[in-house]
Amino acid sequence: MTTSxxxxxxxxxxxxxxxxxxxxxxxxxxxxxxxxxxxxxxxKETDGRSIEGKSFSQSWVARVVAERMxxxxxxxxxxxxxxxxxxxxxxxxxxxxxxxxxxxxxxRLITEQITETVDxxxxxxxxxxxxxxxxxxxxxxxxxSLRPGSSLYLLTTAAGERVTGNVGALPTGVLDNPGWYETAxxxxxxxxxxxxxxxxxxxxxxxGFRLLVGRDLEERERxxxxxxxxxxWSVAIVIVLGLAGxxxxxxxxxxxxxxxxxxxxxxxxxxxxxRLPVAGTGDExxxxxxxxxxxxxxxxxxxxxxxxxxxxxxxxxKTPLTRLRNRCEEALRxxxxxxxxxxxxxxxxxESEALIRTFNALLMIARAESGxxxxxxxxxxxxxxVRGIGELYEPLADEKGLRLEVETPAPAWVxxxxxxxSQALANLVDNAIKYSASAENGRAEIMLKVTNQGERIxxxxxxxxxxxxxxxxxxxxxxxVRLEQSRSEPGSGLGLSLxxxxxxxxxxxxxxxxxxxxxxxxxxxxxxxxxxxx
Amino acid sequence: xxxxxxxxxxxxxxxxxxxxxEVGHIADLAADGEEGLAHALDGQYDVLIVxxxxxxxxxxxxxxxxxxxxxxxxxxxxxxLGQVDDRVKGLRxxxxxxxxxxxxxxxxxxxxxxxxxxxxxxxxxxxRVGDLELDRLSHRVIRGNGEIxxxxxxxxxxxxxxxxAGQVVTRTMLLENVWDYHFDPQTNVIDVHxxxxxxxxxxxxxxxxxxxxxxxxxxxxxxx
Numbered sequence: 001m002t003t004s005x006x007x008x009x010x011x012x013x014x015x016x017x018x019x020x021x022x023x024x025x026x027x028x029x030x031x032x033x034x035x036x037x038x039x040x041x042x043x044k045e046t047d048g049r050s051i052e053g054k055s056f057s058q059s060w061v062a063r064v065v066a067e068r069m070x071x072x073x074x075x076x077x078x079x080x081x082x083x084x085x086x087x088x089x090x091x092x093x094x095x096x097x098x099x100x101x102x103x104x105x106x107x108r109l110i111t112e113q114i115t116e117t118v119d120x121x122x123x124x125x126x127x128x129x130x131x132x133x134x135x136x137x138x139x140x141x142x143x144x145s146l147r148p149g150s151s152l153y154l155l156t157t158a159a160g161e162r163v164t165g166n167v168g169a170l171p172t173g174v175l176d177n178p179g180w181y182e183t184a185x186x187x188x189x190x191x192x193x194x195x196x197x198x199x200x201x202x203x204x205x206x207x208g209f210r211l212l213v214g215r216d217l218e219e220r221e222r223x224x225x226x227x228x229x230x231x232x233w234s235v236a237i238v239i240v241l242g243l244a245g246x247x248x249x250x251x252x253x254x255x256x257x258x259x260x261x262x263x264x265x266x267x268x269x270x271x272x273x274x275r276l277p278v279a280g281t282g283d284e285x286x287x288x289x290x291x292x293x294x295x296x297x298x299x300x301x302x303x304x305x306x307x308x309x310x311x312x313x314x315x316x317x318k319t320p321l322t323r324l325r326n327r328c329e330e331a332l333r334x335x336x337x338x339x340x341x342x343x344x345x346x347x348x349x350x351e352s353e354a355l356i357r358t359f360n361a362l363l364m365i366a367r368a369e370s371g372x373x374x375x376x377x378x379x380x381x382x383x384x385x386v387r388g389i390g391e392l393y394e395p396l397a398d399e400k401g402l403r404l405e406v407e408t409p410a411p412a413w414v415x416x417x418x419x420x421x422s423q424a425l426a427n428l429v430d431n432a433i434k435y436s437a438s439a440e441n442g443r444a445e446i447m448l449k450v451t452n453q454g455e456r457i458x459x460x461x462x463x464x465x466x467x468x469x470x471x472x473x474x475x476x477x478x479x480x481v482r483l484e485q486s487r488s489e490p491g492s493g494l495g496l497s498l499x500x501x502x503x504x505x506x507x508x509x510x511x512x513x514x515x516x517x518x519x520x521x522x523x524x525x526x527x528x529x530x531x532x533x534x
Numbered sequence: 535x536x537x538x539x540x541x542x543x544x545x546x547x548x549x550x551x552x553x554x555x556e557v558g559h560i561a562d563l564a565a566d567g568e569e570g571l572a573h574a575l576d577g578q579y580d581v582l583i584v585x586x587x588x589x590x591x592x593x594x595x596x597x598x599x600x601x602x603x604x605x606x607x608x609x610x611x612x613x614x615l616g617q618v619d620d621r622v623k624g625l626r627x628x629x630x631x632x633x634x635x636x637x638x639x640x641x642x643x644x645x646x647x648x649x650x651x652x653x654x655x656x657x658x659x660x661x662r663v664g665d666l667e668l669d670r671l672s673h674r675v676i677r678g679n680g681e682i683x684x685x686x687x688x689x690x691x692x693x694x695x696x697x698x699a700g701q702v703v704t705r706t707m708l709l710e711n712v713w714d715y716h717f718d719p720q721t722n723v724i725d726v727h728x729x730x731x732x733x734x735x736x737x738x739x740x741x742x743x744x745x746x747x748x749x750x751x752x753x754x755x756x757x758x
Contacts (some may be wrong), residue, residue, distance in 0.1 A: 011561060346749075347750075349638075352636075353638075358635055360718060364717075376622070388713070391687060392713060392715070392719070392723055393723060395723070395726040395727050395730050396721060396726045397722050398726075399726050399729075419715070419716055419717060420713060421716075422717070423715075423717040426715075426717070426719050430719060433721070434721070500744055
């Protein structure tokens with residue numbers, strides 16, 4: 001059993017080598033390794049910077065070491081890197097098992113082949129002996145020994161004296177009993193060379209002669225070495241490539257996540273304009289970044305809304321409040337008698353009512369813009385609303401000498417808050433009446449109608465008043481903007497912005513156009529599927 | 535009329551109580567939710583005026599508890615939250631009316647009186663004020679010896695006014711109850727509707743029935 005003894009230590013060494021990379025990948029030894037490398041780098045660096053003094057290079061070394069350790073630690077903590085390690089281990093094990101299976105099978109095959117050959121040779125030689133005795137078998141053995149790549153032969157007497165054969169030295173005892181042996185041997189013609197391993201069969205011929213036939217095992221050993229080397233290399237390559245790939249991928253992912261985290265920190269510090277970087281690869285990180293950016297945009301818009309509201313409140317509520325206060329002070333100072341006090345108080349109440357109205361409108365806009373009312377939306381016919389508002393405002397128009405026409409030809413289904421859409425439309429009609437009445441020229445008519453236009457439902461109010469110049473149409477939708485010519489009219493300046501906010505709440509928009517002459521305001525809302533007939 | 539005002543703002547509560555007493559009503563005060571609920575369970579009130587946000591127990595919960603115990607005293611909710619959805623929530627919780635702050639006392643008074651009357655009164659088929667008569671079944675309006683032809687909305691407007699004859703009805707109440715709108719139309723559209731109605735029912739008759747109450751609203755009443 002010398003051969004298997006010889007193999008065992010080799011296997012142990014190989015196993016030790018194979019397990020070495022795993023040891024290295026544990027965090028502790030990994031950072032040790034990093035430190036060693038860092039030290040090496042630092043030594044080189046120190047040579048280059050000898051003028052700058054030793055203390056500098058020492059602190060530099062410490063810093064570099066710390067940085068690398070932190071970097072390695074961070075890398076090891078990431079999910080991506082852990083996954084890489086798991087895959088790597090699985091893959092390396094798989095490669096090793098595959099190679100082992102291959103080696104074992106080949107070895108078995110070779111052994112089988114040797115056994116068959118040896119059996120056949122022994123059979124052939126026994127035949128020769130039976131036919132021609134010792135002379136004939138000796139002749140045959142000598143002849144076969146001369147062939148290139150010949151098997152091993154040894155023919156001895158019962159006492160163990162050599163008759164013929166190409167085997168020189170054998171360990172004692174091999175020839176004693178018939179059977180299979182794996183043994184060391186030496187060839188006759190190779191006196192100086194070392195022992196070889198062989199698989200031999202010893203047979204006893206009639207007449208006490210012993211015949212040994214065997215094959216050298218060098219081939220099998222060589223194959224084993226090749227497989228072992230291949231195993232070592234492939235596992236090593238798998239580990240190196242896998243680690244390198246893992247680090248590369250992890251670094252890339254880490255770099256992007258770090259960038260995102262960095263941006264998020266900036267945003268948290270209050271800079272809402274920042275956006276997360278999008279690589280444009282469309283992967284899950286990109287999708288996450290895009291979603292977060294959309295969220296940020298919404299938040300920013302809401303914040304802007306809040307800021308605008310507070311700015312507007314500050315500006316447009318403080319002015320009338322000041323006026324109110326001045327009136328009261330003046331009444332206290334100058335009023336004579338209950339009549340004048342009463343008059344002052346009445347104006348005060350009127351002014352405060354106007355203030356409340358403005359305040360409510362602002363709150364309404366903020367509410368509509370926050371999307372809070374979306375919960376209780378229902379599907380209804382917009383024509384109903386148009387007729388309702390038309391009916392509500394008709395007497396007012398009539399009183400101002402205007403004709404208010406309502407046109408609702410077909411049911412126009414929209415999904416929304418009835419109350420809010422009514423209010424938006426009421427604001428538009430109110431505006432139309434206000435400005436048409438003040439205009440001297442043009443047709444004295446206001447047209448209120450609903451039209452189905454593809455996927456949109458248009459609620460339009462057309463007047464023949466002065467209209468709004470194209471350049472100002474975007475601006476009037478902003479809060480509190482009142483054009484010069486309308487300053488004399490009563491109103492908060494919030495009617496159009498409220499209508500626009502309500503339209504946006506319903507995923508629609510408020511469009512202002514030219515009615516030649518006059519203003520055409522259109523509430524464009526998405527069409528809803530008709531509800532099942534009740 | 536006996537009122538319970540549940541309001542945690544002392545000044546506002548005192549002001550309200552004083553104002554109600556001035557017009558001849560009895561007003562009790564409760565400063566927090568628990569006290570308010572106890573009073574409401576004990577006393578015999580005509581109307582409860584309940585602030586929405588109260589210490590210890592909020593207004594909606596008081597009303598909910600009362601309704602669960604079968605106490606149907608009309609309740610008017612006062613709230614700083616004035617939007618449509620809050621209003622709906624308040625009414626759903628069992629409130630009978632909803633008024634958002636800041637409100638005018640005349641508005642509150644008008645609504646409270648209507649609530650008190652509604653609780654005690656009964657729904658009649660024919661309303662009569664002076665020589666004006668409105669038949670709710672046949673939808674006919676007669677004044678003196680002649681029939682007056684009204685548009686459907688004018689009929690409902692007159693019906694509401696006559697139902698609350700002798701009481702002040704505010705513009706917001708009309709907008710809410712006759713038109714079912716709960717927003718504030720910037721211009722006073724209601725006034726125009728009233729003047730149209732007035733021209734139909736009062737014009738040509740010696741005695742006007744539909745009166746404007748300055749600073750408050752309208753009232754239909756026989757002056758005789």
